[in-house]
Amino acid sequence: MYRASLLAVVVVAGFFAFINGVELAFAVVYSAVLVTLLSLGWSLWVSRGLSFSRQAPGGTQMVGELFSQRFTVANRSGLPISMIEITDMAGFPGYAASRGLSLGGHQEMSWTSDVKLLARGRYALGPTEINLSDPFGLFPRRIRFSPEGSVLVYPAIYHMPDLAFMGARPGLESDRGGRPRDLPPSASGIREHDPSDGINRIHWISTARKGRLMSRTFDAEEGADLLIALDLRRGLHRGTAPESSLEYAVTLAASVAHGALRHGRAVSLLATDRGYTNIPAGRGEAQERMIMESLALARADGQVGIGEILPRHLPGWRSRGNLVLITSDLSGEWVEAIAAGSQPGRRAVAIFVDAKSFDDTPELSRLPAQWRLVLDIWTIRRGDDLARLDPVVGRAVV
Amino acid sequence: MSEFTAPILAVIAVVAGLALLARIAPLPGRHSEQTAATSAPGNLPPTGWVSLGLALMLSLCVAGTLGTTVLGNLGGIGLLSAVVGVLTAAAVARWLPNRVLGIPATLVCGAGIGILLVEQVAAVVGATGPIPSLVSQDLNGSDPVAFQLLTLLFLCWGAGAWIGWLVVREREGALACALPIVILVADLVNVQPSLQGAPFWSVAGATVTGLSLVGLTHQERQIARWARLGVPWSGSRPGRGLLATVGSAVVITLLALLLPPLSHTNISQRYFHSGPQVTKTSQTNRTTAISGFSTSVVPGGPIREVKIPVLSYRTSAPGGSVYLRGVALSDFSNGNWYEGPTGSIPAKAGAFLPYNGVASQGTTASELGRREASLSITYIGSGAGQVPDLLYPGSPLSTPTLPGPYEVAGQLSGRELLQVNTITPRGGLSSVLPPSQSLTTYGSISVATAAQLETAGTKYPTWVMADTQLPPESNFEDVNQIAADAVAMSQGATDPYQIALNIQNTLRSQEFYSLDPPPTPAGTWPIIYFLNDSHRGYCQYFASAMGAMLRTLGIPSRLISGFGPGEEGKLPNGQRLITEADAHTWVQVYFPTYGWVNFEPTPDGFYQPAGAAVAPTAGTQPTTGAAPHPGVRSTGVAGSSVKPRVARRAGSTYLSIVLAPFAILLLLLVGLGIALGSRVTTPRQLRRRLELPVRLSGTGKPSAKTLRELAMACGELSQGGDLVLRSQLLDLATRADRLAFSGQATGAGPAGLEGWSRVRSRYLRLLWQGWRRGRDHSSASARPMARRAQRSL
Known part of the structure; x- marks a missing residue:
């Protein structure tokens, strides 16, 4: 609009000034031309001298934490910039980090932007758009800075005091539980070699890579393994993050995995997403990180339900440990799969996330009573406080 | 009735001003770090006093030009009409921001002003009878002067209302200035020179205020947008932005007035045969006849x-x-x-x-x-x-x-x-x-x-x-x-x-x-x-x-x-x-x-x-x-x-002759500076930069080289084999290759090739060394040919 108006003035006034030879009319035309040139040059110059930087904490974050970033914009040109709008397009839910600034020549300004992380996922730190203009607003320019890394947000973790394992725990005293004796202990990490370590503990690959001796570390405690089966079939879940059945399911899976790993159990994750995530059982920080990263990026985009997958996995898992299944499926296919693959004395636990309760007009799903004969079922609905699940009732205490 | 026109207009202006005063609210003052208040939905953001003042000044300049050139004794009424136009439109815009209601309300105000103006013009030209007969009489051509005066006076009000509404309600400074500028130019090129007074200052004032208004409304619109969206902002307002805008407007106007006109000749008759009336020479004042x-x-x-x-x-x-x-x-x-x-x-x-x-x-x-x-x-x-x-x-x-x-x-x-x-x-x-x-x-x-x-x-x-x-x-x-x-x-x-x-x-x-x-x-x-x-x-x-x-x-x-x-x-x-x-x-x-x-x-x-x-011509008496x-x-x-x-216009002509080469040189330098100094954000841009020295050196076909080869060739051109420059160029080439193959070749942003800023200062020297290498290369290749030619002789 601005440039069109200006162009119209220049063309019309210029034509009539020229054919009439009126000096003052020329002055008006010259003004329009000069302001165009000045604005163009100003806009180019200040955009060239503008720099932008962002300082963000590294590592991983968790839903519910406060993520703090510090932005700095510096105008290295000698010309003032009356209006700058900085828009950080990092995709954090509920994050609208726009900022209006006015900068003088050779001036720098910094500010901190805090955002509460509301949803899990990987978020790019950017891109950042800077919109600025000359003093007349004739030549607005948009500078786009590409993303500077990303941040991974894990799902929220709630403390679940033995809830998920009450019915499933085989009893550590049982000689049938736990890892078979013939299985070697699993290495959980690498550390610097200590002279007291045996030579068989040296991890030669890492030693070659680091140039110094490195030793393997082993999980000292053994216990029953835990398989977490997460149903991520497309169309199963309802609601919008963070109030969606998917987020509840993922959060539960993360909390269960975290609790089990903290208790020294080997945890395996099976998810029916598009990539059929299957993380073998393991212990320790590395395993937890792997599971959390997987859960952080989990999407309900699978083609098949958990009921179709379980029959293939349960036979291999039969003697290794417990099963916690998290689903919103009402079809009962998964119940049959569990019933077929169950072992005497070992009950699986199913956490049923009632997807219908996440609809705009929520309803309560009714589970067939006979399912409880096969396994323990815990029902979670929208609004339940996941930190206060009642192991007896099987419902969150509100 | 006509003797009351000016007082009535003044009263209307005061009333409109008071109405505006009651409704207007200044934008927030200086903030170091704060969030602008979010306006309630449907509410207009507050208008600054500065833009309103500029709008008044612009309308006064336009009316002043018309008054100086054609309105004569009615110039004062024209100025009052313009002020009334700005204030009434601004007041209506504040009280009735809805366009469907506000624009008709403004036009109703204009109709009332028009009745007053008709009375005034009728008194000036000595017409009698009711207002419609005066207008119809004028329209029939019996007294075109009266109709022209009426039109011009109403144009003063219209220009004021246009500016007031667009500045206060729409925040469209460019549009607000477009009509006044057109009126100014039309007045300057069409008015009879014998009637021209001294519109210099009013034209200069209109240019300065118009340009300032364009900039200020842009800034106010942006701030209002931020306020509406709840965007936090830091800095002063209007403060620095206003200073830059007004300063630029003054400089631009001075330059425009100093520049010589492209033509002094009126050739409008070639295109418009009913064009401006040519009058006789011999004016005693300083207006151009x-x-x-x-x-x-x-x-x-x-x-x-x-x-x-x-x-x-x-x-x-x-x-x-x-x-x-x-x-x-x-x-x-x-x-x-x-x-x-x-x-x-x-x-x-x-x-x-x-x-x-x-x-x-x-x-x-x-x-x-x-x-x-x-x-x-x-x-x-x-x-x-x-x-x-x-x-x-x-x-x-x-x-x-x-x-x-x-x-x-x-x-x-x-x-x-x-x-x-x-x-x-x-x-x-x-x-x-x-x-x-x-x-x-x-x-x-x-x-x-x-x-x-x-x-x-x-x-x-x-x-x-x-x-x-x-x-x-x-x-x-x-x-x-x-x-x-x-x-x-x-x-x-x-x-x-x-x-x-x-x-x-x-x-x-x-x-x-x-x-x-x-x-x-x-x-x-x-x-x-x-x-x-x-x-x-x-x-x-x-x-x-x-x-x-x-x-x-x-x-x-x-x-x-x-x-x-x-x-x-x-x-x-x-x-x-x-x-x-x-x-x-x-x-x-x-x-x-x-x-x-x-x-x-x-x-x-x-x-x-x-x-x-x-030389004697035929028929001339011999001498x-x-x-x-x-x-x-x-x-x-x-x-x-x-x-x-x-x-x-000797001064202007000589000045133009002297300044023209400098201006062209300056433009070339500015263009070169912009071209060379601009950011390098894509591999394609880096390739273009690196190809130029290689092409100048004549050491191969640049388009056949990869980016790394181009970087190495440029590194060899650098005086004494500048290893730092060479490594920086290679690093840049590597980054550019990564960008190109990662599918981010376009719109990747400057971060990927930020290293160009370290090379930029030495780029001109690189070009110079490439050119010298190319010159040496061509002279070296010419020497054997010369020796062969000498031997053949």
Whole structure:
């Protein structure tokens, strides 16, 4: 609009000034031309001298934490910039980090932007758009800075005091539980070699890579393994993050995995997403990180339900440990799969996330009573406080 | 009612201002770090006082220009109307921001203002009756002035309302300024120059305020948007932004006013035949007048040449060209020349006129050194209406044969006509001359030789004695000043011809021709200021000065206003074209026995002076010396030695010539700086940068090299194998390759190739080294060829 108006003035006034030879009319035309040139040059110059930087904490974050970033914009040109709008397009839910600034020549300004992380996922730190203009607003320019890394947000973790394992725990005293004796202990990490370590503990690959001796570390405690089966079939879940059945399911899976790993159990994750995530059982920080990263990026985009997958996995898992299944499926296919693959004395636990309760007009799903004969079922609905699940009732205490 | 118009408008302005005051709220003040308050949905963001002030100033400048140029006594009402327009529109915009309600409400206000304005105009033009009849009467064309005034006054209000609404409600500064600028330009190019006052300051003010308003509304709109979206912002408002905007606007306006105009010539008639009205010259103020025929000579302000065709002619005069005599001006008063106290007698068509006091019988037998010449004129367009007097090829000999009657004005002695000043058809020329028909007049032109004129003597007839002196009531000091100049310029000559020739030649050689002479101080005759101080002027200055100087020496002289010989070659059949730009004033000196002889003191580069060496033409009386009569265009004349003494806009022209190369150089440097200094954000841009030095060095085909190869080639070009530069270039090439292969080649942002900023400072040197390498390479490859050629010899 601005440039069109200006162009119209220049063309019309210029034509009539020229054919009439009126000096003052020329002055008006010259003004329009000069302001165009000045604005163009100003806009180019200040955009060239503008720099932008962002300082963000590294590592991983968790839903519910406060993520703090510090932005700095510096105008290295000698010309003032009356209006700058900085828009950080990092995709954090509920994050609208726009900022209006006015900068003088050779001036720098910094500010901190805090955002509460509301949803899990990987978020790019950017891109950042800077919109600025000359003093007349004739030549607005948009500078786009590409993303500077990303941040991974894990799902929220709630403390679940033995809830998920009450019915499933085989009893550590049982000689049938736990890892078979013939299985070697699993290495959980690498550390610097200590002279007291045996030579068989040296991890030669890492030693070659680091140039110094490195030793393997082993999980000292053994216990029953835990398989977490997460149903991520497309169309199963309802609601919008963070109030969606998917987020509840993922959060539960993360909390269960975290609790089990903290208790020294080997945890395996099976998810029916598009990539059929299957993380073998393991212990320790590395395993937890792997599971959390997987859960952080989990999407309900699978083609098949958990009921179709379980029959293939349960036979291999039969003697290794417990099963916690998290689903919103009402079809009962998964119940049959569990019933077929169950072992005497070992009950699986199913956490049923009632997807219908996440609809705009929520309803309560009714589970067939006979399912409880096969396994323990815990029902979670929208609004339940996941930190206060009642192991007896099987419902969150509100 | 009309006497209450101004007070009523003032009251309306005050009421609107108060209404605005009650509703307006300033934007937040200086903030170091804060969040702007979010406006409630549907509420307009608050408007700043600065933009409202600028809107008022802009409307005042526009109304001021109209008032200065065309509104005259109604200028004050125009200013009030503009103020009322801004304030009412702004108040309505604040109280009724809904466009569907606000715009009609503003128009209703405008209708009320219109009624007041009609009353005012009716009172000014003396119209009576109800308002509708006045308007309809004006619309019927019986009094177009009233309607024009009404329109212009309402335009003042409309411009104000337009600005007020767009600034306060829409925050569209560019649109708000577009209409005022169009009004300004339209006013400047269309208004009659004779009515032009001094719109300089109002135009300059309008430019500054308009540009400032554009910038400020942009900033306010942005801040309002941030406030609406709840965007936190830091900085001052309007503060720094306003300062930058207003400062830039002032600088731009000053530059625009200093730059010379691209054209002084009005060629609008070529495109718009009903274009601006051409008026006569001789304005005493500093406004620019348009060249054209004039019935008096009053040297004044600047004039513009307009090449509007007036007529075409053929003549039997020697050379086919002649000065076209219109009015003889013999009355000198305060440095100006007028037709003088004359009488007039009626004359029939084809009647012979008395010539030099002797009843003429249609011949020039009574005079020596003269011959009869005919002038066949065809007026072009409205040319007949622009030149009221008949044009003659010299002293008039008879009235035209077209049906009269004619009014012959001149010096009378009882009922006897001694000298002819003008011949005018009764009822105007267009009443006797059918469209596109030619008119032929006959006159007497001097063909006397220089030798004849030198011996003409000083026995002047009685009727010409009045033309030998300046009026006795003239200021003594002024006359003495002119006389002193005349004595100095006559260079000791004794005979009138030589004196006239010396004064003519001195004026042509010492003074400068300029269409834009400096303004004459108040109380000073323009010709005295011209002769002693400014030394710049156009034909009226030169002719007035020469005529006055001759009279102080007792030599009978007068001024003739008419047209120069015009241009040939523009029309077929040997016709010459006369345009408004050919309007001219020259001097006639009376010589006993030989009559009135033309002299040309104006050194405009076109016309020959009397006495210059002119090749004899067919029909010219053989001469023993130089031809005394001027009037032949120097262009195309063999042996012409006329040196134009043109100083027309000399300062601007020279400045332009001097500054133009610098400006071009500066533009090139700025362009080069922008091109080289801009960010490198994509691999393609990096490739272009790296290809240039390699191409200059001539060490291979750059397009066939990869980015890394180009970087290495550039690194080798660097003086002494600059390893740091080389590694930086290689690093850049690597990053660019990564970007290219990661699919982010476009729009990847500057972060990926930020390292270019470290190389940029050495890039010019790299280009220079590439060019030197290329030069050495080409000379090295040429040497073997030269040796081979030497061996073959």
